[in-house]
Amino acid sequence: MLNNNRRRVSLGLGFGLMLIAMTAPLYMNAYYQSFLLQLFMMVALAQAWNLISGMTGYVSFGHTAFFGVGAYAGALLLLAGFPWWLAVFKGAGIALLLAVPLGFLTLRLRGPYFAIAMLGLNEVGRIIATLWVDLTRGGDGISLAPKLLPSLHSNYFSMLFLALSATLLVAFIHRRRFGLELRAIREDEEAAEMVGVNTTVNKVMAFMLSALIPGAAGAVYAMYTSYIDPSSVFAPALNIQMIVMVLFGGTGTVWGPILGAGIVMFLREMLWAQFPAAHLAALGVLLLIVVLYLPGGIISLFRARQQRARPDARTGAAP
Amino acid sequence: MELLDPAILLQLLISGLLAGALYALLACGLNLVFGVMRVINLAHAELMLVGAFSAYLLYRFFGLHPVFSLVIVVPAVFFFGYYLQRVLIERVVGQPLLSSLLATYGVSIILVNIGLLLFSADYKSVPAMQGSILFGEIAISKPRAVAGLISVALTLAIYFFLERAHLGKAVRAVAEQPQVAAICGIDVRRIRMLTFGMAAAMAAAAGVMLAMIYSFSPISGADFIQKSFAIIIIGGMGNFAGALYGGLLLGVVESYVAGFSSSQWAEAVAYLLLVAVLLIRPTGLKGTAYVK
16 A cells, blocks of 8 residues: 555656656756756766665765766767767767676775775776877867757757666666665675675676766766866766765665755755855765764655654554 | 986885875874774865865964974864764764765865865965985985975874873774773773874874975865875775885885876876775785775
């Protein structure tokens, strides 16, 4: 009963939001479209981070490495004459392929070692992009000529598609055996292995999927901004934002990252746009508040209310 | 440049060791906190910058030489760390890794952006000392020599404090077995406050030394925290002496790479070493295994 109800609310809410997002370009000006595009990008990235770090507990501080690889691959393929959608597709593919060896190497590492290795990975990406001047034009960055670029509408719908598919992917995995196994790894990896979960394959699969999304998002981002350089796409600040949004909304949940991305982006745009340094400091304060007082994120507030209103659904016991 | 001239090799070795001593001072503090409470302090390099900017302000407004500003800055940051542990870090000790990473990340973002508001992103420097000392063909810049030697002295002082002093032994006891230490009558909370205060003070001292030799801005922390990570992984996480060796090793390797190729490649060295060590020997060159 409870589950069905929640599912219905989720579906209804999802369709409502999709309807608004799909029709927005009809009545919104370019400024709001750009805002929504960035919001979709953050939802997609937050969901990607949620997929690996929220579900398996392997905290990645370097997911922007895949974003950067996707951005560079997308931009270079576009320059090489590929149509934009194929460049995005291939950019995502390159990030995915890169995630296979990297996943096998880094996911052997536990806890802090993994976190630090991923942080290092993003730096390696940035350094390679800076030093491999023949391919990437180094610190000068790559500008894309306007005639090569897709329209704002195409970018808008690409990002919307990415946000939607990332969310559906998380929702799909969440309830499947795969999602359960990932969460079992988070709770206790040895125990999970003991009861027959193939932890390595599961972790690497989750890692690959969570690299695919930033790869594609990076490629679309390159086409949206028409200029990239090593520090704008291999940007640790972007990784902070993903993490803050997921945490703020609710780690390991389907709606959490959407909620978190929505609230943080809204605050950023409406209140803090004029004061960039103050805005990031406020993000830090927000992070501390969430970590200390609201470990389940905003979404846990809704859950708590639901649980107070009804007896515990799982045990059937009265509250 | 004659590559294999012994004078040049020796020159690079010495300047590498001096830079490495500074890295070691910074990384030892980070490793101390990790060893005692299993918290990776992502704000460690920002504590270093607090030291660097304090030295800058004291030099700029009072003309105080950085070596003397140590006397003011180090105790001040010690108390800052002591109380930061009390109000914030203590709450995430023993929590999942994500909580402590994010809490210290929050502190780091706050400090960086307060720095940007106060000082802007322009690079600052403290040109208190110039010139170099000559030993035959080898020239060592004075500020680097002073910074390196003070860093070594401070690192060794903390090392012997941990090894010999009563209180230092209590710190190690808490690192090894917090419950048993508590049963033996050690005030574990206070020891953790002391530890974080000491680590913060080491970072601040490294910052004051840094101010003498490099220019820095509120966003310089990122490079240093990543080098410190590389160092503690190379040396073994939670292993104080390991971080000392790791720091010196990184300093020397960077110095040779910068001498023979370019300083951009020298920046990449830390990560290449980091990745190599993680792949070959995840417990560090001198490490005791990190148990979950």
